[in-house]
Structures are given as structure tokens and as C-alpha cells.
Amino acid sequence: MRVADGVEIPDSELSLSFVRSAGPGGQNVNKVATAAQLRFDLERSTALASGVKARLRALSGRRLTTEGAILIVARSHRTQEGNRRDAQKRLIELIRRALVAPKPRKPSSPPRAARERRLEGKRRVRSTKRLRAKPAWDE
Structure with a gap:
């Protein structure tokens, strides 16, 4: 199964089974196993790098x-084929999201104007508290 350029998951690492599904299907829903369960063994996979595996683990929930x-x-479709395609599409999308490494955060300092506003607010609070204080007994 091709995920992206240079990333391909062999079919041997995927396991697909069908179970009975709830939802639309009329009388057929009780007779035919249409819900698809797609299992991808992340721990034993050789197709993905360790960093991608770690991000995929976090995204999988x-x-x-x-x-x-x-x-x-x-299980949203009435046919096995539709559910199989849906499950594969969702797995591919999940892996593609894990392939994108997050940008490292660059630490930044607050701008000068923000620092000034913060200090001005502190000065205002300081003067208000000084007005509340009892006068000193300096004679």
C-alpha cells in the first residue's frame, strides 16, 4: 500500500478482517460481515522510521x-469493498500526518512595547497599594 513518495507499507504488515456491522443494510446487516477491521502492526513494521513511529503512536490515540x-x-458503507477502501484511506491519512515532522519552536523574547506595558501596569498597582498604606510616624 503506497502512502507517500518513498513510503510504502507491504501488504504482509497489514491484516484485514470483516465483522458484522450495525447501521444501514436492511436484512443484509444480520447476514453479511461488512464492517472492515484493518490492523497495522506498528511495533514490528520495517517500513517506517522510528521518529515516524513515535509520532504515529501519539496520533493514534x-x-x-x-x-x-x-x-x-x-463501517460506514454497506459493502465490504467500500469499508475496506475507507479503512485503508484513513490509515494512509494517519500515516501521512505522522510523516510531517513538527517544526522546532524558536524561543522568542517579548517585544519592548509589551515589556513596557507590563512594567507600567506594575507601577500602577504599586502606587495604588502605597496609597492604601498607613502613613509613617516620622516626626
Whole structure:
């Protein structure tokens, strides 16, 4: 399964099974297993780099099983083929999002005007508190 330029996941690392689905399908819904379960073993995969795997683990959320596999369940279509395509499309989109490395944050200092506003506010509070204080007994 081709994900992006230079990234391809072999079919041997994917496992597809079909189970009975709730939802639309009429009487067929009780007879035919149309919901697709696509399982991708992230821990044993050799197609992805370790950094991509770490980002994918973070993005997967509750789709990540305790064994370290990503489980995507598609049941929005009435046919096995439609659900299979939907599950594959969702896995590809998830992996593509993990392929993009986040930009490192550049630390910045607050602008001079912001510093001045902050200090002016502090001065205002200071003068207000000075007015509240009892006068000194300097004679």
C-alpha cells in the first residue's frame, strides 16, 4: 500500500478482517460481515522510521492496541469493498500526518512595547497599594 513518495507499507504488515456491522443494510446487516477491521502492526513494521513511529503512536490515540497495533474499524458503507477502501484511506491519512515532522519552536523574547506595558501596569498597582498604606510616624 503506497502512502507517500518513498513510503510504502507491504501488504504482509497489514491484516484485514470483516465483522458484522450495525447501521444501514436492511436484512443484509444480520447476514453479511461488512464492517472492515484493518490492523497495522506498528511495533514490528520495517517500513517506517522510528521518529515516524513515535509520532504515529501519539496520533493514534485510542486506535492503538496494547500489543502496539493500530486498529481502524470502518463501517460506514454497506459493502465490504467500500469499508475496506475507507479503512485503508484513513490509515494512509494517519500515516501521512505522522510523516510531517513538527517544526522546532524558536524561543522568542517579548517585544519592548509589551515589556513596557507590563512594567507600567506594575507601577500602577504599586502606587495604588502605597496609597492604601498607613502613613509613617516620622516626626
